[in-house]
Amino acid sequence: MSPSMSAIPLAGEHFGMAVVYLVAGAVGLLWIAPDLARGAYTEPRVAGVVHLFTLGWITMTIFGALYQLLPVALGAPIRSPRLGHASFWTFAPGAGLFAAGVGATSPILRHVGITLVGTGVVLAVSNVASTLPRARARDVIWAAIALAITFLTSTLTLGAILLHNLQTGFIASARLRVLAIHLHVAIVGWALVMMVGVSHRLLPMFLLARGADTRWTKRALVFLTTGVPTLATGILVQQTVASWAGVGLLELGIACFLRQAYAFYRVRAKRSLDIGMRFAATALGFLSVSALLGPAVLAVGRGHARLDTAYVAIGLLGGIVLYIIGLFYKIVPLLAWVARYRGHMGKRRVPTVAEMFSSRAALVQLGAMGSGITLLGVGIGFGSERVVRCGALLFLAGVLLFVSQLVRVAFGGAR
Numbered sequence: 353m354s355p356s357m358s359a360i361p362l363a364g365e366h367f368g369m370a371v372v373y374l375v376a377g378a379v380g381l382l383w384i385a386p387d388l389a390r391g392a393y394t395e396p397r398v399a400g401v402v403h404l405f406t407l408g409w410i411t412m413t414i415f416g417a418l419y420q421l422l423p424v425a426l427g428a429p430i431r432s433p434r435l436g437h438a439s440f441w442t443f444a445p446g447a448g449l450f451a452a453g454v455g456a457t458s459p460i461l462r463h464v465g466i467t468l469v470g471t472g473v474v475l476a477v478s479n480v481a482s483t484l485p486r487a488r489a490r491d492v493i494w495a496a497i498a499l500a501i502t503f504l505t506s507t508l509t510l511g512a513i514l515l516h517n518l519q520t521g522f523i524a525s526a527r528l529r530v531l532a533i534h535l536h537v538a539i540v541g542w543a544l545v546m547m548v549g550v551s552h553r554l555l556p557m558f559l560l561a562r563g564a565d566t567r568w569t570k571r572a573l574v575f576l577t578t579g580v581p582t583l584a585t586g587i588l589v590q591q592t593v594a595s596w597a598g599v600g601l602l603e604l605g606i607a608c609f610l611r612q613a614y615a616f617y618r619v620r621a622k623r624s625l626d627i628g629m630r631f632a633a634t635a636l637g638f639l640s641v642s643a644l645l646g647p648a649v650l651a652v653g654r655g656h657a658r659l660d661t662a663y664v665a666i667g668l669l670g671g672i673v674l675y676i677i678g679l680f681y682k683i684v685p686l687l688a689w690v691a692r693y694r695g696h697m698g699k700r701r702v703p704t705v706a707e708m709f710s711s712r713a714a715l716v717q718l719g720a721m722g723s724g725i726t727l728l729g730v731g732i733g734f735g736s737e738r739v740v741r742c743g744a745l746l747f748l749a750g751v752l753l754f755v756s757q758l759v760r761v762a763f764g765g766a767r
């Protein structure tokens with residue numbers, strides 16, 4: 353599968369800005385370490401930092417990846433690249449202003465931020481939605497993208513309600529319930545469903561895995577996309593049976609996704625795993641931990657804020673952020689290589705894609721980030737500010753190593 357040349361600038365600008373937000377989020381973790389250790393997830397600064405990751409890193413990379421994936425996997429180039437750039441130029445500054453506005457409790461910044469973020473999301477979603485009907489095949493990847501962008505639209509609506517509530521308090525005691533729904537719709541419905549869909553194509557390709565049973569993706573999508581509204585209904589109407597049914601469906605969905613990933617990893621042609629696939633495997637481990645904590649969160653109910661915080665932190669940073677870094681290691685050096693060296697093949701010595709960065713440094717990065725997230729989880733669980741701070745520092749060190757790798761990639765790698 354070769355990259356789509358015309359989509360490289362669009363993907364590149366999204367990926368570049370996403371990395372800036374990843375660094376900002378990692379610095380922000382140090383700032384909110386005391387809040388995390390207390391489980392004070394409703395503090396505005398926690399929500400501010402969370403959105404540096406969720407909007408700035410996760411959503412921005414997904415948009416960038418979609419512009420590459422749509423032509424290559426579905427045979428349908430994005431309907432309007434110009435709209436893609438317009439979405440970028442509204443969403444990219446909007447994510448930062450929104451996060452700063454929420455974190456610093458500044459109504460003006462929040463308003464400007466959500467206007468720009470909302471515009472960027474609507475432009476990107478309508479662009480992708482109008483591209484989907486032109487796809488060659490309507491397979492599970494197509495369905496996952498369609499479902500995920502629907503969940504993103506719901507995320508935006510719920511986010512706007514929560515933001516308005518911060519201003520007016522109009523939903524009063526329902527705030528925590530709406531917050532729980534928002535974050536599950538966003539993390540599971542938008543980010544995880546998209547991850548399940550694109551992995552169906554990318555994992556076998558990156559692992560050189562042939563002949564795996566591929567039916568688990570569809571099952572994962574069915575369980576996850578029915579689990580989210582079921583859980584949301586249970587939380588909203590405070591109906592325990594519905595909440596447990598929702599959790600059960602989500603657990604099944606995650607189990608099917610893990611089973612699918614295992615099937616791909618098992619039949620891979622090359623036994624040694626490259627660094628991108630190691631990141632992805634580690635992320636799947638963190639996703640499992642978060643999935644195990646989910647039922648505990650529901651069972652113990654309110655009043656265990658540190659458990660709630662650890663559950664989200666491990667799922668978000670370990671399960672999603674790390675997984676995206678793994679895919680980034682596979683996609684970005686390849687795009688950079690194609691953009692820089694495609695015309696030089698056979699004329700002079702050019703580095704291989706693997707030589708664009710240092711695998712050893714990437715392994716150190718994985719160690720730092722993996723142990724950082726573990727310490728964050730443990731520190732939050734035991735209420736230790738010092739351990740949370742150590743975790744945040746390790747996480748930041750890993751992110752800075754990642755940046756040094758990407759700078760090297762941008763300059764053409766080692767030669």
Ligand code: HEM
Binds near residue numbers: 394454510531542664
């Ligand atoms: C699309 C635009 C979005 C808007 C307008 C928005 C808005 C908000 C607001 C206002 C809060 C704070 C609520 C409160 O404290 O009462 C919040 C919390 C949260 N949001 Fe979003 N959000 C958006 C997207 C996302 C996405 C894409 C994700 C995840 C992938 C996400 C994950 C979260 C999480 C985990 C929290 C809880 C943070 C905390 O309080 O500790 N959000 N969101």
